Amino acid sequence: xxxxxxxxxxxxxxxxxxxxxxxxxxxxxxxxxxxxxxxxxxxxxxxxxxxxxxxxxxxxxxxxxxxxxxxxxxxxxxxxxxxxxxxxxxxxxxxxxxxxxxxxxxxxxxxxxxxxxxxxxxxxxxxxxxxxxxxxxxxxxxxxxxxxxxxxxxxxxxxxxxxxxxxxxxxxxxxxxxxxxxxxxxxxxxxxxxxxxxxxxxxxxxxxxxxxxxxxxxxxxxxxxxxxxxxxxxxxxxxxxxxxxxxxxxxxxxxxxxxxxxxxxxxxxxxxxxxxxxxxxxxxxxxxxxxxxxxxxxxxxxxxxxxxxxxxxxxxxxxxxxxxxxxxxxxxxxxxxxxxxxxxxxxx
Amino acid sequence: xxxxxxxxxxxxxxxxxxxxxxxxxxxxxxxxxxxxxxxxxxxxxxxxxxxxxxxxxxxxxxxxxxxxxxxxxxxxxxxxxxxxxxxxxxxxxxxxxxxxxxxxxxxxxxxxxxxxxxxxxxxxxxxxxxxxxxxxxxxxxxxxxxxxxxxxxxxxxxxxxxxxxxxxxxxxxxxxxxxxxxxxxxxxxxxxxxxxxxxxxxxxxxxxxxxxxxxxxxxxxxxxxxxxxxxxxxxxxxxxxxxxxxxxxxxxxxxxxxxxxxxxxxxxxxxxxxxxxxxxxxxxxxxxxxxxxxxxxxxxxxxxxxxxxxxxxxxxxxxxxxxxxxxxxxxxxxxxxxxxxxxxxxxxxxxxxxxxxxxxxxxxxxxxxxxxxxxxxxxxxxxxxxxxxxxxxxxxx
Ligand code: SF4
Numbered sequence: 051x052x053x054x055x056x057x058x059x060x061x062x063x064x065x066x067x068x069x070x071x072x073x074x075x076x077x078x079x080x081x082x083x084x085x086x087x088x089x090x091x092x093x094x095x096x097x098x099x100x101x102x103x104x105x106x107x108x109x110x111x112x113x114x115x116x117x118x119x120x121x122x123x124x125x126x127x128x129x130x131x132x133x134x135x136x137x138x139x140x141x142x143x144x145x146x147x148x149x150x151x152x153x154x155x156x157x158x159x160x161x162x163x164x165x166x167x168x169x170x171x172x173x174x175x176x177x178x179x180x181x182x183x184x185x186x187x188x189x190x191x192x193x194x195x196x197x198x199x200x201x202x203x204x205x206x207x208x209x210x211x212x213x214x215x216x217x218x219x220x221x222x223x224x225x226x227x228x229x230x231x232x233x234x235x236x237x238x239x240x241x242x243x244x245x246x247x248x249x250x251x252x253x254x255x256x257x258x259x260x261x262x263x264x265x266x267x268x269x270x271x272x273x274x275x276x277x278x279x280x281x282x283x284x285x286x287x288x289x290x291x292x293x294x295x296x297x298x299x300x301x302x303x304x305x306x307x308x309x310x311x312x313x314x315x316x317x318x319x320x321x322x323x324x325x326x327x328x329x330x331x332x333x334x335x336x337x338x339x340x341x342x343x344x345x346x347x348x349x350x351x352x353x354x355x356x357x358x359x360x361x362x363x364x365x366x367x368x369x370x371x372x373x374x375x376x377x378x379x380x381x382x383x384x385x386x387x388x389x390x391x392x393x394x395x396x397x398x
Numbered sequence: 399x400x401x402x403x404x405x406x407x408x409x410x411x412x413x414x415x416x417x418x419x420x421x422x423x424x425x426x427x428x429x430x431x432x433x434x435x436x437x438x439x440x441x442x443x444x445x446x447x448x449x450x451x452x453x454x455x456x457x458x459x460x461x462x463x464x465x466x467x468x469x470x471x472x473x474x475x476x477x478x479x480x481x482x483x484x485x486x487x488x489x490x491x492x493x494x495x496x497x498x499x500x501x502x503x504x505x506x507x508x509x510x511x512x513x514x515x516x517x518x519x520x521x522x523x524x525x526x527x528x529x530x531x532x533x534x535x536x537x538x539x540x541x542x543x544x545x546x547x548x549x550x551x552x553x554x555x556x557x558x559x560x561x562x563x564x565x566x567x568x569x570x571x572x573x574x575x576x577x578x579x580x581x582x583x584x585x586x587x588x589x590x591x592x593x594x595x596x597x598x599x600x601x602x603x604x605x606x607x608x609x610x611x612x613x614x615x616x617x618x619x620x621x622x623x624x625x626x627x628x629x630x631x632x633x634x635x636x637x638x639x640x641x642x643x644x645x646x647x648x649x650x651x652x653x654x655x656x657x658x659x660x661x662x663x664x665x666x667x668x669x670x671x672x673x674x675x676x677x678x679x680x681x682x683x684x685x686x687x688x689x690x691x692x693x694x695x696x697x698x699x700x701x702x703x704x705x706x707x708x709x710x711x712x713x714x715x716x717x718x719x720x721x722x723x724x725x726x727x728x729x730x731x732x733x734x735x736x737x738x739x740x741x742x743x744x745x746x747x748x749x750x751x752x753x754x755x756x757x758x759x760x761x762x763x764x765x766x767x768x769x770x771x772x773x774x775x776x777x778x779x780x781x782x783x784x785x786x787x788x789x790x791x792x793x794x795x
Contacts, residue, residue: 193562193570197565200570210614216538
């Protein structure tokens with residue numbers, strides 16, 4: 051049973067196992083150890099690589115306990131889209147596992163450590179909603195179908211394209227697995243973000259810091275709405291702005307970094323940016339802006355701290371710089387703080 | 399509506415509620431209640447009422463409505479159930495779930511010109527749409543247990559209250575609405591296209607399109623197609639060709655080709671293959687696109703997708719017609735004549751004096767009258783109908 055819970059930590063039975071094991075979560079996170087390590091890995095890989103699978107081998111207990119730890123971590127991380135991404139990754143991992151298990155069950159080689167379709171359906175309260183009709187086909191009750199397919203893209207999931215009859219939607223095996231993945235995703239996301247008690251948050255603060263750096267590095271914000279707050283700019287951008295306004299002709303990479311950074315403010319047009327940065331060729335700004343905004347993809351993303359450092363544009367680092375990996379993440383963090391904190395930092 | 403008319407209607411609506419009994423919807427105490435009182439202006443909605451606020455200690459819902467403090471022109475309850483239905487904002491009510499509601503209104507029926515059609519004609523068209531709706535709900539969705547209600551105005555409401563629809567969100571309800579309407583579905587949405595590989599004969603298309611028979615819209619349309627093909631194959635040659643040539647862009651040659659393909663490919667067509675001939679495919683596309691527009695039920699989508707919608711209370715009076723919002727059994731439906739059967743008993747027995755301000759036709763109680771402007775004595779139901787519609791004022795008796 052332990053192994054099954056470790057592989058499917060979101061099952062009600064697994065939740066009960068954690069509860070009855072009477073683990074002191076505060077002590078667990080304070081002491082660290084494999085469950086916390088694995089919890090950090092779950093979230094990190096989920097956010098960066100789209101999977102919650104481990105690259106190392108952990109014991110069943112660590113696996114099982116790492117799931118509640120991961121849910122706490124992703125809640126503390128409090129980054130936009132993080133809980134959704136995390137839930138999607140957990141669901142993808144679960145799908146890989148149950149697909150393998152179902153195959154094993156079908157081949158009757160199961161040694162009782164695999165999850166059967168019936169068990170999974172029962173755990174999700176779907177036993178009455180899914181009925182096999184033979185040949186790898188299933189009938190799914192329409193209300194359950196609508197609930198589970200609502201997050202799925204693709205015209206083929208639209209109800210009008212389904213052969214709905216007598217209250218059921220026929221699906222094939224692969225479609226059923228996708229619907230079950232959605233059920234897992236829904237369950238993982240349920241209740242997230244959690245309200246985390248202080249002692250647990252404190253115990254995990256270092257882990258959260260690490261995660262924040264890893265995530266910010268990979269995924270800086272790509273656009274800001276509302277006014278640009280000069281007080282929230284990172285030191286590197288202050289420096290570039292000062293140089294540019296003083297009339298210096300910035301080297302290409304520096305100019306690109308500065309304009310690229312300013313271009314993420316949706317309200318600013320080429321003229322505004324040229325004016326703010328003291329550039330006297332708005333046409334060139336417009337050209338760069340067009341490429342940046344047409345394709346907010348990776349190719350034209352403004353440079354990360356690492357790139358800035360490589361070009362010598364990273365100057366006057368402050369405390370916040372240690373926690374982020376991209377000037378845009380710096381701005382996001384600072385602009386998100388209550389304004390009092392910012393004044394404190396600069397009042398002298 | 400002048401003061402005398404308003405006071406008259408308010409009094410008579412109250413008399414009506416004193417005489418009848420109204421069965422509340424299930425879980426009445428979890429729902430939000432609202433009503434529009436008879437007051438000047440007449441559109442101020444009193445809402446966010448809990449059951450207890452409305453009913454208090456009354457024995458029957460109708461008694462509560464008869465009370466002088468209420469006596470509403472219109473009464474509504476929410477499709478949604480809440481932890482705290484009397485809370486003042488949706489956010490604070492705590493949503494638990496909602497009935498699935500469908501609204502068919504003559505105003506929204508395609509092919510009905512509300513200016514030109516008579517009230518009775520509109521209602522008849524609406525009833526046909528209602529029967530299609532019930533058919534789709536029962537046959538496709540398995541929703542056989544539905545509450546059907548004449549709205550008291552220009553149409554019908556259908557309530558599905560079963561447990562498994564309660565938690566459906568807006569987007570799921572939108573999927574249902576789109577399905578039921580049919581009109582936004584396109585032929586191409588329903589056809590499966592498969593690449594057909596290999597070295598088949600020269601007539602073999604590179605793609606094979608099928609309309610999966612059985613189930614869903616594709617099944618329903620496939621049935622139509624089968625009926626059409628059967629009909630054509632049974633006709634004599636000239637009649638069949640003429641029928642085919644009536645389609646856009648189908649000339650003599652194409653008609654002959656399509657007809658031959660139909661005769662030679664009965665089985666393939668029965669299995670869903672619509673790619674048996676290019677002209678057949680285009681005829682099919684036209685035929686089924688038309689069928690899609692007509693076979694659905696033109697429900698008012700926002701009513702179905704809104705989980706917090708307020709719906710007219712079955713058993714109450716519609717303040718814009720004086721007709722009763724009438725719950726209907728499935729077997730009463732065929733014979734139900736809203737302009738007679740929904741006339742409340744209260745208004746059937748007396749004659750009253752009214753001053754007609756907007757002359758014209760009145761269809762009610764099985765008769766059609768043409769009313770001139772000026773003072774008349776009419777059956778109370780007709781008078782109430784004219785006054786609630788703003789076409790007459792109460793005259794002194
Ligand atoms: S660490 Fe990053 S944000 Fe801070 S100054 Fe250097 S480049 Fe700018």
